[in-house]
Every structure is written in structure tokens, then in C-alpha cells.
Amino acid sequence: DAGVIQSPRHEVTEMGQEVTLRCKPISGHDYLFWYRQTMMRGLELLIYFNNNVPIDDSGMPEDRFSAKMPNASFSTLKIQPSEPRDSAVYFCASSFLIGNSGNTIYFGEGSWLTVV
Amino acid sequence: RKEVEQDPGPFNVPEGATVAFNCTYSNSASQSFFWYRQDCRKEPKLLMSVYSSGNEDGRFTAQLNRASQYISLLIRDSKLSDSATYLCVVNWDQAGTALIFGKGTTLSVSS
Numbered sequence: 767d768a769g770v771i772q773s774p775r776h777e778v779t780e781m782g783q784e785v786t787l788r789c790k791p792i793s794g795h796d797y798l799f800w801y802r803q804t805m806m807r808g809l810e811l812l813i814y815f816n817n818n819v820p821i822d823d824s825g826m827p828e829d830r831f832s833a834k835m836p837n838a839s840f841s842t843l844k845i846q847p848s849e850p851r852d853s854a855v856y857f858c859a860s861s862f863l864i865g866n867s868g869n870t871i872y873f874g875e876g877s878w879l880t881v882v
Numbered sequence: 883r884k885e886v887e888q889d890p891g892p893f894n895v896p897e898g899a900t901v902a903f904n905c906t907y908s909n910s911a912s913q914s915f916f917w918y919r920q921d922c923r924k925e926p927k928l929l930m931s932v933y934s935s936g937n938e939d940g941r942f943t944a945q946l947n948r949a950s951q952y953i954s955l956l957i958r959d960s961k962l963s964d965s966a967t968y969l970c971v972v973n974w975d976q977a978g979t980a981l982i983f984g985k986g987t988t989l990s991v992s993s
Contacts, residue, residue: 797979808985809926809969822980857925863979870916871981873925 768792770874772858778880784846787877789858790839799859799871800833800843809857815841848881855879888970888984895991899960903987905953905970914973915946917955919966920986926969929955960991 771790779785791798799814813823818835826833830849835841845852855878861871885908895901907915915932930937932944932953943956953970970984 799980801983809983811974811980811982814980816979822975861979870928870931873927875925 770858770860770872772856772874772877774877775875776878776880778882779848781849781881782847783881784844785848785852785879785881787843787856787858787879789841789843789874791841791858791860792872793839795860795862795872796838797861797863797871798835798841799857799861800841801857801859801873803855803857803876804853812843845879848879850881853880886970886972886982886984888987890985890987892988892990895960895989897960897962897991897993899991900956900958901960901989902957903955903968903970903989905955905984907951907953907970907972907982909972909974910951912951912972912974914981915944915953916971916981917942917944917953918969918971918983920969921966926983929968957989960989962991962993965989965991 773788796817800812801809803809812825813833814821815835833843855876857873857876859871859873887906893901917929918926919929920926930939930944932946934946936945941958945954967986967988969986971981974980974982
């Protein structure tokens with residue numbers, strides 16, 4: 767089965783440029799998450815969607831960050847303009863909720879972003 | 883504030899050793915608890931869920947103490963392949979969907 771697919775895997779960009787990260791969740795999953803991981807802050811939840819609707823974006827660091835999910839099989843995370851402190855690994859993850867047992871989320875391989 | 887705290891380690895142990903990791907969480911309303919494993923430069927993957935009564939999966943045992951808001955992971959008979967970062971994970975919303983991760987505890991098992 768195909769897992770969560772992210773692109774690009776690696777990106778190096780200059781400060782001020784727009785960065786768009788893409789994600790295809792596992793088919794049938796109705797939750798999609800964007801996380802950011804750095805050594806200093808660990809894994810941070812940025813935003814998550816349920817059935818394509820943003821539920822909680824309180825983790826989005828500032829207005830330079832935006833995320834969309836136009837349909838069940840695609841989501842983007844955009845940074846405009848990018849800054850060096852945005853350098854991190856950005857993970858997309860998806861899940862489906864099973865009753866009251868919570869959910870297991872499955873991560874993509876991550877997009878490694880370096881802003882110089 | 884959403885907080886999941888772990889000792890970052892590293893824990894350096896020989897093969898065959900028993901090692902325990904601890905984790906505390908700040909949201910008393912949390913209902914779902916997990917341990918994830920992350921290998922170097924890889925994505926996190928589910929190791930095991932943590933149930934109120936405690937649960938075991940082979941050499942791994944997880945326990946939950948709701949009163950103290952404390953979770954533990956015990957690894958017996960450590961293998962070289964257990965070397966990784968172990969992430970404590972707690973849900974942060976009533977639906978149990980949004981998961982908050984600790985920064986992880988690094989384990990290095992040597993021969």
C-alpha cells in the first residue's frame with residue numbers, strides 16, 4: 767500500500783522565496799496533519815484537517831505560513847516569504863479515527879527544507 | 883500550554899540491558915497515549931499504544947499513570963537495532979485526533 771507521499775524530499779532556497787510543500791495522504795484517511803521538526807523544538811503540530819476542513823491552525827508560527835487541502839488526496843503547506851529560521855523537516859501525516867481508541871497517524875518521509 | 887516532557891538522554895547501554903524511559907504530560911484531559919520510534923533521518927513510526935492497564939509487546943512494556951500524568955516505556959534485553967529516538971505522544975483534543983509529541987529520548991545500544 768502506498769503511504770503518505772511528500773514532495774519535494776529536499777529543497778534549498780534563498781531567503782525571501784516562496785516554498786510550497788506537497789502531500790498526498792493515505793487513501794481513505796480523513797485526517798491530515800502538518801508537523802515541523804527541528805533539533806531545538808522537536809516535532810511541532812502546525813495544523814490539521816478533517817475531511818479537508820482546517821480544524822486547528824494554532825500551531826502555525828505566523829502569517830507567512832499557510833496550508834490548504836483542496837481535496838481528500840492533496841494538501842499544500844506554503845511559506846511566503848521564507849526565512850532561514852524556517853529551515854526544518856516538514857512532515858505530513860494522515861490517519862483515520864477508530865471509535866474511542868484514538869488514532870494512529872502515519873507519517874510521510876518528510877520534506878527537508880533549508881533556507882539560506 | 884501543550885507540553886509533553888521527556889529526558890532527552892542519550893541513554894547508552896550494552897546489548898542485553900534493560901532500559902526505561904519516562905514521560906510526563908500537562909493536559910489532564912488527554913485520553914490517548916503512544917510511543918513512537920524515530921530512526922536517524924527517518925519519519926516517526928508507531929511503536930505501541932499505551933493503555934490504562936499497561937501493556938506489553940514482546941520486549942517492550944508501556945505503562946500509564948493518569949493520576950501523576952506519567953507514561954513509561956521499558957525495553958528488556960536491548961538489541962543493537964533498538965538504537966533510535968523514542969517519542970512520547972499524547973492527544974491534545976477531545977476527539978483524540980491531534981497528537982502532541984515529546985522531543986524524544988535517544989537510545990544507543992552498543993555491543
